[in-house]
Amino acid sequence: MRYILDMSIHNRTGALERILGRLRQRQFSICSLTADCPVAGMMTARITVESSRDPELAVKQMDKLIDVERVDLERLEGEEHDVFQSQKTTAEYCRPV
Amino acid sequence: MKGADILMKALVSEGVDTVFGYPGGAIMPVYDALVHAPIKHVLTRHEQAAAHAAEGYARVTGRVGVCLATSGPGATNLITGLANAFLDSVPMVAITGQVARPLMGTDAFQEVDIFGISMPVVKHSYIVESVDELAAVVNEAFKIARSGRPGPVLIDLPKDIALAECETPDCRGGQFDAVPRPEARQLNQARDMIAASRKPLVYAGGGIRIAGAEQELLAFVEATGIPVVTTLHGIGAIASGHPLNLGMLGMHGTRAANLSVQECDLLIAVGARFDDRVTGKLDEFAPHARVVHLDGDPGEVSKLRKADCPVPGEIKTSLNFLHVRPGDIEPWIAVTMKRKAELAFTYDAPGEFVYAPAFLKKLSDARTPDTVITCDVGQHQMWVAQHCSFDSPRSHMSSGGLGTMGFGLPAAIGCQFARPDATVIAVSGDGSFMMNVQELATLKRYDLPVKIVLLDNKSLGMVRQWQKLFFEERYSEVDLSDNPDFVSVARAFGIEAMAVESRDQVDEAIERIYRSEGPLLVHVLIDPRANVWPLVPPGRNNSQMLEESTA
Numbered sequence: 001m002r003y004i005l006d007m008s009i010h011n012r013t014g015a016l017e018r019i020l021g022r023l024r025q026r027q028f029s030i031c032s033l034t035a036d037c038p039v040a041g042m043m044t045a046r047i048t049v050e051s052s053r054d055p056e057l058a059v060k061q062m063d064k065l066i067d068v069e070r071v072d073l074e075r076l077e078g079e080e081h082d083v084f085q086s087q088k089t090t091a092e093y094c095r096p097v
Numbered sequence: 098m099k100g101a102d103i104l105m106k107a108l109v110s111e112g113v114d115t116v117f118g119y120p121g122g123a124i125m126p127v128y129d130a131l132v133h134a135p136i137k138h139v140l141t142r143h144e145q146a147a148a149h150a151a152e153g154y155a156r157v158t159g160r161v162g163v164c165l166a167t168s169g170p171g172a173t174n175l176i177t178g179l180a181n182a183f184l185d186s187v188p189m190v191a192i193t194g195q196v197a198r199p200l201m202g203t204d205a206f207q208e209v210d211i212f213g214i215s216m217p218v219v220k221h222s223y224i225v226e227s228v229d230e231l232a233a234v235v236n237e238a239f240k241i242a243r244s245g246r247p248g249p250v251l252i253d254l255p256k257d258i259a260l261a262e263c264e265t266p267d268c269r270g271g272q273f274d275a276v277p278r279p280e281a282r283q284l285n286q287a288r289d290m291i292a293a294s295r296k297p298l299v300y301a302g303g304g305i306r307i308a309g310a311e312q313e314l315l316a317f318v319e320a321t322g323i324p325v326v327t328t329l330h331g332i333g334a335i336a337s338g339h340p341l342n343l344g345m346l347g348m349h350g351t352r353a354a355n356l357s358v359q360e361c362d363l364l365i366a367v368g369a370r371f372d373d374r375v376t377g378k379l380d381e382f383a384p385h386a387r388v389v390h391l392d393g394d395p396g397e398v399s400k401l402r403k404a405d406c407p408v409p410g411e412i413k414t415s416l417n418f419l420h421v422r423p424g425d426i427e428p429w430i431a432v433t434m435k436r437k438a439e440l441a442f443t444y445d446a447p448g449e450f451v452y453a454p455a456f457l458k459k460l461s462d463a464r465t466p467d468t469v470i471t472c473d474v475g476q477h478q479m480w481v482a483q484h485c486s487f488d489s490p491r492s493h494m495s496s497g498g499l500g501t502m503g504f505g506l507p508a509a510i511g512c513q514f515a516r517p518d519a520t521v522i523a524v525s526g527d528g529s530f531m532m533n534v535q536e537l538a539t540l541k542r543y544d545l546p547v548k549i550v551l552l553d554n555k556s557l558g559m560v561r562q563w564q565k566l567f568f569e570e571r572y573s574e575v576d577l578s579d580n581p582d583f584v585s586v587a588r589a590f591g592i593e594a595m596a597v598e599s600r601d602q603v604d605e606a607i608e609r610i611y612r613s614e615g616p617l618l619v620h621v622l623i624d625p626r627a628n629v630w631p632l633v634p635p636g637r638n639n640s641q642m643l644e645e646s647t648a
Contacts, residue, residue: 013224014212021216061398066241066273068220 002031003055003060004048004074011043015067019045022065027051028058042069048076100228100259101130103266104192107235109135113163115154115514117147121167122207124194126259128165139514139543142535144171148178148509151531152187153180153438153511156494157469157519159309160341161242167194169207172253173214175500179249184498185330188247190238191215195224197257211254220248245274246394247307253369264350276308276393280412284418286406287365289391292421294363296429297323298386299429300346303497304368304412306490309394311335313416314367320420325435326354328369329497331589332386332571333487341430343437346544347375348355348633349479352440355631355639357433358383365419366390368412379464381638391415400484442484451600453477453552454484456607457524460550461485463607466491469512469518473505473529476558479629480637481524503532508538509547514627520548527580537590540616549618551583554625560629587618594618 009015016035023030035045049058055073062071081093098106104127108116117139118127131138136141144166162182172193180508196205212224221241231254238250258273291297303312311334318341325335326346328553335342342365343457344351346358358364364386369375376382378399389399395409408415428448444455457480461470470485471494472478477496487493494506509523529631530551561575561576585595597606597619606619632640 001378013226014216014222018211018216025217054399057396059401060400064246064394064396 002076007061009043010067026048101126105134107232111239116163117150118165123168131247142538144174146631149507153508154515157512162189172211181499182249189249195255222251224253230267281417297363298361300323300366301331302328302369305334308412310412314412317416332492337486359640368638370397377639411416437597441506453623457484471505471509473525474502477526477552502529513545522548524550529559541591583620597621
């Protein structure tokens with residue numbers, strides 16, 4: 001299933017890299033990414049991720065990062081699913097949107 | 098004032114009195130500043146050991162441990178230590194030298210992207226970009242390391258910044274994610290669930306030590322009468338000897354703990370994270386239980402097992418609010434207590450070899466109130482968890498999340514520096530011990546009275562056990578019968594050593610461990626065929642424990 005993470009980030013060294021690495025490690029594949037720096041020191045990023053894992057887990061992991069100021073979740077498709085049924089993750093790379 | 102001097106000043110202002118490290122080219126300005134700084138530097142003989150020692154120091158004190166290394170290989174050698182601290186949530190600050198900024202990105206000598214390499218195993222990290230921000234970076238790093246769920250923070254310090262003169266110091270530095278207060282609605286729901294339960298059980302983890310909530314856990318358990326099982330890192334969160342403590346659960350947990358978990362109707366997870374070594378087959382773990390999950394890290398709640406009542410937030414506050422005794426708990430207490438008594442470990446193993454569980458039990462029974470036991474990883478680690486008693490989670494130090502062989506001796510060194518008067522015992526195996534054997538030189542150099550108990554079965558015992566049970570006895574690279582003579586090795590480093598080869602030598606060895614003043618290595622020859630029981634096979638649920646007779 002696909003979700004959009006809409007984030008506001010302190011644009012310090014490695015901030016975006018840290019976010020992408022954490023998403024990968026937690027089994028969320030990145031489908032698309034747009035980022036911008038509207039004001040000095042801050043970055044906004046809109047990241048579409050795909051995973052069979054509960055998207056709340058991605059939000060919680062992003063929340064833990066020091067550089068992340070705010071993260072909102074938008075569900076793109078699919079229905080609410082149970083964490084218990086989401087243990088099996090696909091190893092397939094996501095196709096471009 | 099130069100950058101390196103600012104670093105020293107900032108460390109002192111954070112209350113740092115001891116750092117562990119190893120010098121080299123890019124960090125030489127820092128070592129130059131150390132000469133006159135009021136900070137004790139402990140030279141380990143490998144950077145990995147410096148990181149583990151800093152972790153030992155942090156775990157036993159609850160303060161932030163600090164380690165130093167140079168760029169390139171010095172920095173990469175810290176990685177295992179950082180990963181260990183990350184997975185076990187230990188507050189640390191690692192400072193690495195880096196090549197000067199004009200050389201960064203040019204493949205300079207001993208240049209490596211340690212900021213990038215370390216990223217997945219640190220809570221946060223910095224490349225210092227200006228000498229003016231250095232003090233603020235150090236201040237922030239310490240706050241981040243100890244706030245919320247603690248963890249390691251890395252500061253990569255380019256050499257030119259360490260040498261630069263500071264003109265206008267930047268004083269930024271914010272507050273970071275303190276653990277939130279739990280919500281009243283969730284606490285009320287948890288109270289109702291506890292009141293309505295008939296077979297409740299507390300599943301206590303390392304989060305109790307992190308929150309300093311040992312007293313609150315004890316008060317909760319005594320007010321509610323609910324029996325407790327602990328994880329590896331929950332050991333000591335409630336005293337091993339407490340009547341309601343059923344022991345460790347999981348792969349090598351006690352039968353009483355595992356069977357009770359599989360039967361309970363309410364599992365109250367407190368600072369625990371449903372690790373795979375705890376749960377066995379996840380969807381058959383505690384199959385009859387609803388789950389209340391108290392954790393300081395909201396990211397752990399419902400990560401693997403969906404909580405019926407999630408209670409993220411301060412554990413102390415939550416536990417204090419939940420003093421409600423279930424209406425009809427006595428029959429359940431009676432069942433669990435009977436089981437605990439009937440299924441207790443026995444120590445009358447036949448044979449000539451020293452029986453490791455009996456040795457460890459005797460060692461533990463003779464403990465002083467200030468005894469700390471550190472472990473390496475493998476069979477001996479599980480025997481310590483099963484057969485030693487602990488009255489505080491800070492007196493048991495084990496590499497839980499990462500399972501790092503070689504952790505025990507350097508961690509003991511860090512502990513002993515933090516608590517010079519404590520009896521610090523490193524229990525190791527012949528495999529693990531060789532992974533940081535060079536730290537015997539550190540023991541000698543500082544005349545640290547660490548006692549090493551080396552349980553030698555001439556093999557990689559845990560791997561051998563799995564090959565026996567799950568790979569049809571095809572033994573692959575587990576034979577260590579060509580080990581060196583460990584007594585001679587210790588003596589070559591100038592450390593006293595003795596061998597224990599039969600059961601009648603055990604009492605003398607234990608007496609010597611607690612009586613002798615300097616460092617000591619006790620080499621204990623154990624049965625090369627001994628295994629750890631019970632064992633939950635991989636992919637099975639926790640009621641399917643193998644015993645020696647059934648394996």
